Amino acid sequence: MKVLIVGAGISGLFIAYELVKRGVKDIVVIDSSYPGSGASLRNVSCFRSSFTSPEHVILMKESISIWLKLRDELGMKLEQRGYLWVARKPETMDTFRKLVDFHHQYSIPTRIVDVDEVKNIEPNINTNIVAGAMVDPTAGRMPILENFINLYLRVKSLGVKVVPYTTALKLEASGSRVVRAVTTRGEIESDYFVIAAGGGSAKLVKTVGIDLPIVDIPRHPLVTEPYRETIRSGLIIDWDTPGSPHITQNEHGSFILARDLEDVPEASIYSQRIDAFSHIVKPLVELLPFLTKVNIVRYWMGYYDMTPDHHPIYGPLPPYENLYIAAGFSGHGMMMAPVTGKLIASWILDGKPYIDIANNLTAERFKTGRLVKELAVIG
Amino acid sequence: MGGEVAKKGTIIICRCNDVTLDDLMKAIEMGIDDFELLRRYLRLGFGPCQGRSCIMIAARIFARATGKSLGEVLANYKVRPPIVPIPTKLVLRGVKK
Numbered sequence: 172m173k174v175l176i177v178g179a180g181i182s183g184l185f186i187a188y189e190l191v192k193r194g195v196k197d198i199v200v201i202d203s204s205y206p207g208s209g210a211s212l213r214n215v216s217c218f219r220s221s222f223t224s225p226e227h228v229i230l231m232k233e234s235i236s237i238w239l240k241l242r243d244e245l246g247m248k249l250e251q252r253g254y255l256w257v258a259r260k261p262e263t264m265d266t267f268r269k270l271v272d273f274h275h276q277y278s279i280p281t282r283i284v285d286v287d288e289v290k291n292i293e294p295n296i297n298t299n300i301v302a303g304a305m306v307d308p309t310a311g312r313m314p315i316l317e318n319f320i321n322l323y324l325r326v327k328s329l330g331v332k333v334v335p336y337t338t339a340l341k342l343e344a345s346g347s348r349v350v351r352a353v354t355t356r357g358e359i360e361s362d363y364f365v366i367a368a369g370g371g372s373a374k375l376v377k378t379v380g381i382d383l384p385i386v387d388i389p390r391h392p393l394v395t396e397p398y399r400e401t402i403r404s405g406l407i408i409d410w411d412t413p414g415s416p417h418i419t420q421n422e423h424g425s426f427i428l429a430r431d432l433e434d435v436p437e438a439s440i441y442s443q444r445i446d447a448f449s450h451i452v453k454p455l456v457e458l459l460p461f462l463t464k465v466n467i468v469r470y471w472m473g474y475y476d477m478t479p480d481h482h483p484i485y486g487p488l489p490p491y492e493n494l495y496i497a498a499g500f501s502g503h504g505m506m507m508a509p510v511t512g513k514l515i516a517s518w519i520l521d522g523k524p525y526i527d528i529a530n531n532l533t534a535e536r537f538k539t540g541r542l543v544k545e546l547a548v549i550g
Numbered sequence: 551m552g553g554e555v556a557k558k559g560t561i562i563i564c565r566c567n568d569v570t571l572d573d574l575m576k577a578i579e580m581g582i583d584d585f586e587l588l589r590r591y592l593r594l595g596f597g598p599c600q601g602r603s604c605i606m607i608a609a610r611i612f613a614r615a616t617g618k619s620l621g622e623v624l625a626n627y628k629v630r631p632p633i634v635p636i637p638t639k640l641v642l643r644g645v646k647k
Contacts, residue, residue, distance in 0.1 A: 205586040205626055212590060316590040324581050335584060396598055396635055423593070443631055448641040456638060463642070466635035468598055 173197040174519070175352055175361035177339045177375060178368035180211040181315075181505050182497050184322050185512030186365055187331045193516055198331045199361070201354060203338035207319045209369045210504055213473025215392055215419055215427045217406045218506035219254050219310030221274050221281050224543050226482055227503070228277045229528050230510050235309065237509035245325055248422075249313035252405035255292060256305040257458060259411040267305040274307075281307045295401055297460050311405035314422050315505060339368070341378035342494070349379060349494045363519055365495045366488075367511075369476040370437070372498035381488050384537055385499040387474035389434040391447040395465045397424030402459075412454040418462075426465060428455055440472050475502040480542035483507065486518050486533040495519060496534065563611075564604035566597020574608060578615045585612050585623045595627075598635045 174190055176183045179202035187198050202208065218238065220231035241247040258264055267283055274281040282305070289296055289304045327333055338355045342364065351360045366372045370387035377383075402420040409416040414431040421427060430451045432444070447470065456462045478484060478499035488494045495518060497511050504511070510526075517525040524530060536542055561571040569592045582588045585608075594608050595601030605627065613623045 205584045320582060320587055320591050323587065327581065452638050452641050456642065463639050466637050467632065468635045469630045470632065471630050
């Protein structure tokens with residue numbers, strides 16, 4: 172049995188890893204650029220399970236528990252330093268209380284903290300503009316570049332063929348089966364096809380008549396020179412400012428700052444915006460005044476591959492019996508990748524996902540209108 | 551590559567992140583076969599100099615070790631803005647309250 176995976180990002184590689192662990196020998200992963208060149212290595216490398224839909228909460232909790240097991244299994248690194256959602260407006264605390272109640276239903280130990288405790292957790296925050304915060308102690312950050320390369324080397328050593336710089340141009344089907352992918356470097360025939368190519372997935376499956384509502388929305392992170400540890404949390408989020416500005420300090424000491432800015436969907440990944448700097452820095456300087464003393468060293472762009480309900484599209488793509496999708500992660504593909512790998516492997520090998528709730532995330536929902544609702548798409 | 555005088559562990563490739571020739575050779579031996587992944591693993595070009603000192607040195611060594619052409623090795627290398635580090639204070643100047 173041969174499986175072709177389109178997209179050598181973190182989702183594609185975790186799918187390959189789970190398939191090879193379950194005995195699939197012939198796996199090829201292709202990518203249009205270098206492995207990880209999409210959102211996998213362009214994100215701010217944080218993770219959490221404190222979402223606002225049962226689908227996200229259950230799957231992300233499972234994903235984090237797999238990440239934690241992967242510390243021993245693969246030598247992955249991650250730190251549960253917590254997320255800190257900061258409220259500027261007193262009324263936001265009511266929203267936080269509702270979210271905490273929801274999280275507690277799923278045993279996620281988020282909690283409300285008052286201004287004094289915010290000061291205690293993050294002594295450098297300007298608490299004069301803060302009403303309080305919500306904390307998720309199970310969330311955190313990881314050295315994603317290192318973890319990704321670790322996974323890449325591991326799947327290759329297990330016999331997975333990773334073929335970069337090879338773009339899938341179209342799929343070709345015969346009856347109810349996809350038979351081959353036509354690429355810039357020839358045709359590849361396979362028994363199973365898994366599309367894990369972010370926003371590019373929609374364009375590719377369109378060639379066999381399937382419409383998927385995935386749109387690439389540009390994102391704009393900045394990174395500073397390294398400094399001594401100044402932020403303890405994995406991520407601090409300025410909840411009440413539009414675009415939820417957020418900041419993390421990575422394991423090398425650099426601060427990564429980002430904010431969701433209004434932008435042109437599908438804009439080029441190289442359409443950098445000079446105005447991104449001030450939009451991102453201004454609110455975060457208000458919150459963390461020491462940031463006036465740091466130097467920005469680099470700025471890059473990445474995409475959130477957004478779906479209408481901000482949840483991924485998983486599973487089989489009828490009418491084809493051998494075509495699967497794992498895309499549209501809407502900004503959460505990296506943290507979700509281990510569960511993605513196990514879900515798609517179980518869908519292919521067992522005919523169903525090993526966690527039932529993943530059935531709510533198939534492409535079918537866009538036909539039936541049973542979309543999933545999510546309030547907080549950040550980090 | 552410095553002949554036999556200096557040990558590989560003391561030959562600095564990247565001065566921003568203290569990456570040595572030994573670090574570079576070990577990463578290649580580990581199986582990192584793409585220059586963009588090598589850069590991300592060793593953080594070459596991630597420092598304040600934006601790769602001005604390290605990239606050409608590392609690219610030549612990587613090309614030699616993997617049998618790729620220098621053009622192929624550097625095909626996906628992008629210089630990211632700003633060209634030199636800029637203080638956040640500068641960014642905030644002129645921002646409307």
